[in-house]
Amino acid sequence: MSEPNYKVPVGISRCLLGDPVRYNGDHKHNRFCTGVLSDYFEFVSTCPEVEIGMSVPRKPIRLVQLDDQTRALATDDPHQDFTTALEQRGAEYADAHPRLCGFIATPNSPSCGTFGVKLYLPNGHPVNKTSGRFTASLRANNPLLPVEEAGRLNDAGLRENFIMRVFTYHRWLNLRADGLTAKGLVNFHSRHKYLLMAHNYKAYRELGRLVADLSGNDMDALGDQYISQLMQALSAPPERGTHCNVMQHLMGYLKQQIDQQDKQELLRSIEDYRGGVVPLIVPIALLKHHFQRNRQRHQYALQQFYLSPYPHQLGLRSHIH
Ligand code: SF4
Structure with missing residues (x-):
């Protein structure tokens, strides 16, 4: 269960790659996606509006509340309703790409936007x-898929959390692809324990109980339950305090190994992170340094995805304060 040496498949709104497919013939090129993430992600692009037959350029659409339904209607002609076609396209795309590990969406779009797309009354308010x-x-048809908007990737915490979830889900799909066994699930959980603890202590306890006794259970059903709870628990970034808690737990493994001076230095770096003085990468790097000095003894800690949730070259934790 090491990090892949090939790219992880991730869906993306096509205009973010710089393709001029927007209603006005423009694009929404996102340099972080094409310049950084493309080294790690194999993008599977889609422009749902073009794929349902709309032209470029085209009249814009907007979301309108009709009774208790949300409809995607042409702005200049409410009789042109694209809702069913767009929803069908979402279902088809989910169905055609079951190995996707995430999706990056264009904000504010009545088709691709995810979190804050304006909804209007028929009178335009x-x-x-x-x-x-x-x-x-797409999300209804693949509820486990991590989905994030490109604009929100400018936020260091949301960016790190999205990319961490993409790699976690990728490891899970690989595990399932080989057929889920009790041993595989226990190993997967064991390596994600501290990552989970940092995000959600309640889920950490519950999933610990779930994997504690797997005898006689339907592994597929149990796997579905496990990953659903795990992805839900990882959906929001951890608090600073829970990161500190996890790092102090991990420090416990070093008790016999580091002297008073190293211990003080490590504690100080954790407290500096808690106080916003240094980024998260500082105490994490120090912890890893001490574990790596005695790799044989600290196999368990070094295998924790909390310490290495994605390729370190991404440098994401250098921006988490
Ligand atoms: S936001 Fe979505 S539908 Fe609109 S142009 Fe971009 S990819 Fe196409």
Whole structure:
């Protein structure tokens, strides 16, 4: 269960790659996606509006609340309703790409937007915020898939959390591809324990109980339950305090090995992170340094994905304060 030496398949709204497919013939090129993430992700792009037959350029659409339904309608002609076609496209895309480990969406789009797309009343007044019809359908058809908007990837915490979830889900799909066994699930859980503890202590306890007794259980059903709870627990970034808690737990493995001076230095770096003085990578790097000095003894700690959730070259924890 090491990190892949090939790219991880991730879906993306096509205009983010720089393709001029927007309603106005423009694009929404995102340099972080094409310049950084493309080294790690194999992008599977889609422009749902083009794929349902809309032209470039085209009249824009918007989301309108009709009775208790959200409909995607042409702005200049409410009789042109694209809702069903966009939702079908979302279901087809989910079905065609079961190995996807994440999706990066264009914000504010009535098709691709995910978290804050404006919803209007028929008279044109904004009434609420919702999801675009394509991504709403994609998420309904693949609820485990980590989905994030490109704009939110500018936030260091959300960016790190999304990429961590993509790699975690990728490891899970690889595990399932080989057929889920009790041993495989226990090993997977064991290596994700501290990552889970940092995010959600309650889920850490519950999933620990779930894998404690696997005898006589339907492994497929149990696996579905496990990954559903795990991905839910990882959905929000950890608090600073829970990171500190986990790092102090990990320090416990070094008790017999480090002297008072090293111990003080490690504690100080954890407290400096807690106080916002240094980024998360500082105490993590120090912990790893001490574990690596005695690799044989610290196999268990070194195998924790909390310490290495994705390729370190991404440098994401250098920006987590
Ligand atoms: S936001 Fe989605 S539907 Fe709109 S142009 Fe980009 S890929 Fe196409």
